[in-house]
Amino acid sequence: MSVSEELPARSPVRTVLTWLYVPGDRPAVVARALAAGADVVLVDLEDAVAPDRKAYARDATAELLADPAPGPSPVHVRINALDGPLAEADVRAVAGLPGLAGLRLPKANGPAEVRRVAGWAAAAGRENVPLYPILESALGVERAYEIATASPAVCGLALGEADLRADLGVYDEAGLAWPRSRAVVAARAAGLAPPAQSVYADVRDLDGLAASCARGRALGFLGRAAIHPRQLPVIERAYLPTAAEVRAARDIVLAAPTDEGALALPDGRFVDAAVVAGARRTLDLAERRCT
DSSP states (O other): OOTTTTTTOOOOOOOOOOEEETTOOOOHHHHHHHTTTOOOEEEETTSSGGGGGGHHHHHHHHHTSSSSSSSSSEEEOOOOOTTTSSHHHHHHHHHTTTTTTEETTOOOOOHHHHHHHHHHHHHTOOTTTOEEEOOOOOHHHHHHHHTTTSSBBBBOOOOOOOHHHHHOOOSSSSGGGHHHHHHHHHHHHHOOOOOBBBOOOOOOOOHHHHHHHHHHHHTOOOOOOESSSSGGHHHHHHHHHHHHHHHHHHHHHHHHHHSSSSSEEETSEEEEEHHHHHHHHHHHGGGGOOO
């Protein structure tokens, strides 16, 4: 039975759960990534590319994005660090191309940097290209809400946890608990979608990945970036609602056909508009199993 059976018709929404990074200087690998089934492919011009390959990576990515439909998955580009000499050239090379679906902004430390990127994109012929700042420093985390609201073009936040660990001097999960929650709260306060988790570096440890995703989901993250296609189904399974969660959401929506006011369910629970809205989000997400 479809999760939406007996429920009012709603426009289908496919929530992004998987983001697959791939180095921009390896076009053959990019082509395989586009067919791997990720919701979004992230072509990386930054950390995954050696300094002497940066120009080639930019040119190869621009060639890819000259096609309005470079593959079955939307393509985002992670440009080089905002405080370095390459970011502006990256943006000007790709922002105006029809195949670009978004820009990832590494090492975002403040709103002025985000607005500067938006200006470069506009100069390249693309107003309001979707921007996704990545928080990778203590300063970026402190300014998370300012960064999230820096421009109407900002569509989401992300954490870059490898650099953040180094900046904070932390070596275990406990040291990242507050920055993770800060990113979630800042994104939601700015009216953005919940952020996706940072990458899980051990591509062979799928059990560890699943456990890490469960912790991220409990914190309010939605989906995760991956660095290998084998991680994609693990991430998707971890973030899809369970059968019990779907049943509970269906009961709430059936009992509350509108989002107005509080009401009592047959089992005695009281629900309000926020609970009903959350139940609808759960059912929207569960529809991925049917597509």
